[in-house]
Amino acid sequence: MTALRTWKKYIRRDWMLLLIILPGVIYFAVFCYGPMYGILMAFKDYNISKGIWGSPWVGLKHFKELVGSVYFGRLVKNTFLLSIEQLIWSFPVPIAFALLLNEIRNRKFQRFVQTAAYLPHFVSVVVVVGILKDLLSSNGGVLTQFFSLFGVTPKNYFNLPEAFRPLYVGSGVWQEFGWNSIIYVAAIAGIDQQLYESAALDGAGRWKRLIHITLPSIAPTIILLLILNMGNMLNIGYEKVILMYNAATYSTADIFSTYVYRKGLLNAQYSFASAVGLANSVINVIILLGANFLAKKTTEISIF
Amino acid sequence: MNRKVKLQRTDILVTMLTVLIIIITLYPVIYVISMSFSDPNHVLAKDVYLLPKGFSLKAYKMILKNKTVLRSFGNTVWYTIVGTITSVTLTAFTAYPLSRSRFFLRRQLSFLMTLTMFVSGGLIPLYILVQKLHLYNTRWSIILPYIISAYNLIITRSFFESLPEEIADAAKIDGGSEWTIMTKIFIPLSKPIISVLTLFYGVGYWNSYFAPLIFLSNDKLQPIQLYLRGILLTSEMQSAGMGMDAVLMNEQMKYAVIVVACFPIMILYPFIQKYFEKGVLIGAVK
Numbered sequence: 155m156t157a158l159r160t161w162k163k164y165i166r167r168d169w170m171l172l173l174i175i176l177p178g179v180i181y182f183a184v185f186c187y188g189p190m191y192g193i194l195m196a197f198k199d200y201n202i203s204k205g206i207w208g209s210p211w212v213g214l215k216h217f218k219e220l221v222g223s224v225y226f227g228r229l230v231k232n233t234f235l236l237s238i239e240q241l242i243w244s245f246p247v248p249i250a251f252a253l254l255l256n257e258i259r260n261r262k263f264q265r266f267v268q269t270a271a272y273l274p275h276f277v278s279v280v281v282v283v284g285i286l287k288d289l290l291s292s293n294g295g296v297l298t299q300f301f302s303l304f305g306v307t308p309k310n311y312f313n314l315p316e317a318f319r320p321l322y323v324g325s326g327v328w329q330e331f332g333w334n335s336i337i338y339v340a341a342i343a344g345i346d347q348q349l350y351e352s353a354a355l356d357g358a359g360r361w362k363r364l365i366h367i368t369l370p371s372i373a374p375t376i377i378l379l380l381i382l383n384m385g386n387m388l389n390i391g392y393e394k395v396i397l398m399y400n401a402a403t404y405s406t407a408d409i410f411s412t413y414v415y416r417k418g419l420l421n422a423q424y425s426f427a428s429a430v431g432l433a434n435s436v437i438n439v440i441i442l443l444g445a446n447f448l449a450k451k452t453t454e455i456s457i458f
Numbered sequence: 459m460n461r462k463v464k465l466q467r468t469d470i471l472v473t474m475l476t477v478l479i480i481i482i483t484l485y486p487v488i489y490v491i492s493m494s495f496s497d498p499n500h501v502l503a504k505d506v507y508l509l510p511k512g513f514s515l516k517a518y519k520m521i522l523k524n525k526t527v528l529r530s531f532g533n534t535v536w537y538t539i540v541g542t543i544t545s546v547t548l549t550a551f552t553a554y555p556l557s558r559s560r561f562f563l564r565r566q567l568s569f570l571m572t573l574t575m576f577v578s579g580g581l582i583p584l585y586i587l588v589q590k591l592h593l594y595n596t597r598w599s600i601i602l603p604y605i606i607s608a609y610n611l612i613i614t615r616s617f618f619e620s621l622p623e624e625i626a627d628a629a630k631i632d633g634g635s636e637w638t639i640m641t642k643i644f645i646p647l648s649k650p651i652i653s654v655l656t657l658f659y660g661v662g663y664w665n666s667y668f669a670p671l672i673f674l675s676n677d678k679l680q681p682i683q684l685y686l687r688g689i690l691l692t693s694e695m696q697s698a699g700m701g702m703d704a705v706l707m708n709e710q711m712k713y714a715v716i717v718v719a720c721f722p723i724m725i726l727y728p729f730i731q732k733y734f735e736k737g738v739l740i741g742a743v744k
Contacts, residue, residue, distance in 0.1 A: 179567065185605075186579075254472060270484055276665075288690070294504035340735075
C-alpha cells in the first residue's frame with residue numbers, strides 16, 4: 155500500500171521527465187528487448203503463419219544440428235582465429251603510433267600526421283574493401299604491379315583462402331589505427347612534464363624515458379582497453395566479412411555471424427540461424443566475463 | 459656533443475617512419491582521386507600511379523547523367539539528414555532524465571539501456587521484427603531499428619551530468635518545468651556533445667550498407683553505399699556483354715562514384731575534426 159503511494163507520488167513529481175524519456179524507452183523495449191523475445195525461435199520450428207509463440211517447441215534440436223554439422227568445427231576455428239589475429243594486430247599498433255607521435259618535436263607536423271591518420275576511419279567499409287580489391291586486382295592493380303617488380307606473379311588474392319585473414323586484419327588496421335590512437339595520445343598528454351625533465355637531468359635518453367615514464371604512465375589505459383577489446387573480441391565485423399568473402403574462401407572466412415546471415419536471411423532457416431546466433435552470443439558473454447575476471451585478479455582494473 | 463648527434467639521428471628515424479605511415483595511409487585516397495580525373499585511356503591501361511595522367515571530367519559527367527547514381531545519392535542524403543536529426547534529438551531527450559539525480563527510475567533505466575551494448579536478440583529476430591512491424595522496404599526500416607546507440611546515450615548522459623546541477627535547481631525554484639530546464643538551459647550548454655552526436659550518427663548513416671542490404675530490396679530506396687557495393691564488388695558480372703566504350707567508362711566511373719560518395723565527409727572533415735577527438739575522450743571517461 156505504501157509502496158504504491160510512493161510510486162504515485164514519484165510519478166506525480168517526475169511526470170514530465172517520464173514523458174521526455176518515453177520515446178527512448180519505447181525504442182529500447184521494441185528494438186532491443188523485442189528481438190530478445192524472438193530468441194525463443196531458436197527452440198522452436200518457426201513458422202511465419204503461426205508466429206513465434208504459436209510455432210511448435212523442438213527443444214535443443216537446432217543446437218544439436220549445429221554441433222553435429224560438418225561446418226561446426228570450421229566455424230569455431232575461423233571465428234576464433236580471425237578474432238585473435240585481429241586483436242593481436244589492431245591492439246598494439248595504435249599504442250605504437252601514439253608513442254611515435256609523442257616523439258615528433260614539430261607540433262605542426264605532429265598535428266598534420268594525426269589528422270591524416272584519422273581520415274580512413276570515416277571511409278565506409280564498402281569503399282575500403284572496394285579500393286583494396288582494386289589495388290590487388292590481378293588485372294593491373296597498382297599493388298599487383300608493385301609486387302611484380304619483385305617477381306611475384308599476379309594472383310587473385312580475394313579467392314585465396316590463406317590471404318583472407320591477412321587482408322581482413324591489414325585493412326582493418328589501416329582504417330582504425332589512427333582513430334584508436336586518440337585515447338593513448340590523450341593519456342600521454344596528461345603525463346606530468348616534470349617527470350621527463352627530472353629524468354633528463356638524471357641523464358635518461360629518449361628511449362629510457364619512453365620505457366620508464368611514458369609506458370608505465372599509460373599502462374592503466376592500455377589494460378582497460380585490452381579488457382574491453384577482449385570482451386568484444388568475437389563481435390567481429392561480419393559486415394566487412396560479407397563484403398570480402400566468397401565461396402572460394404569460406405574455408406577460412408566463414409564465421410558464426412556470416413553463417414547466421416547466410417542460413418537465416420538467404421536460406422530463410424530462421425530457427426536454425428537464431429540458434430547459431432544465440433550460441434555465438436553465449437560464447438561472447440563468457441569471454442567478456444572471463445577477460446574481466448582475469449583482469450580483476452591480476453591488475454585490480456575491471457569494467458564491472 | 460656526441461649526445462646531440464645521437465638525438466638528431468633519432469629524429470630522422472622518427473620522421474622517416476612517420477612519413478612512411480602517412481604514405482600508406484593517404485596513398486589509396488590519392489590514387490582513387492587521381493584515377494577519377496585521369497584520361498580514361500590511362501585508367502584502362504592502369505598506368506596512373508600517383509597524380510592524374512591527362513585530365514578528364516567524363517566520368518563525373520556520366521554520373522550526372524546516371525539516374526541510379528543520382529537517386530542513390532539523394533536517398534543517402536535523406537537517410538543521413540532525417541536519421542541524424544531524429545537520432546540526436548531522441549538521444550538527448552533520453553539522456554536528460556537519466557542525468558537528473560532525483561529522477562526515480564534513473565538507475566533502473568540506465569542499467570537496462572546500457573545492457574543492450576552487451577546482449578542482443580541477434581540478426582534473425584530483428585529481421586523478423588522489422589517485417590512484423592511492416593517496416594520492411596520502407597525508408598524508416600534503416601533508421602528506426604538503430605535510432606539510439608547505447609554508447610552515444612552514455613556519453614551524452616555523462617556530459618549532462620558534468621554540467622553544474624545548481625543551475626537546474628535554481629531554475630526549479632523559479633518555477634521552471636523540467637522541459638524548460640532541458641530546452642532552455644541544458645541543450646544550449648551542450649553544443650560540444652551535440653556536435654559529437656551529429657558527427658557519429660551522421661557518418662554512421664552515411665556509410666551504412668548492411669541495414670539497407672537486409673531491409674531494402676526495392677532498388678528505388680537504396681542508398682549510395684549499396685550502389686557502390688554493386689559496382690565495386692560485383693562489377694565483373696556487369697561489364698560482361700557491354701561495348702568497349704561502356705567497359706572503359708564503367709572502369710573509371712567507379713572511382714568517380716567513390717569520390718562522390720566520400721566527398722561530403724571529406725569536405726566537412728577539417729571543420730568537425732576538433733569535435734570528434736572530444737567525443738572519443740568524453741566516452742573514455744566512463
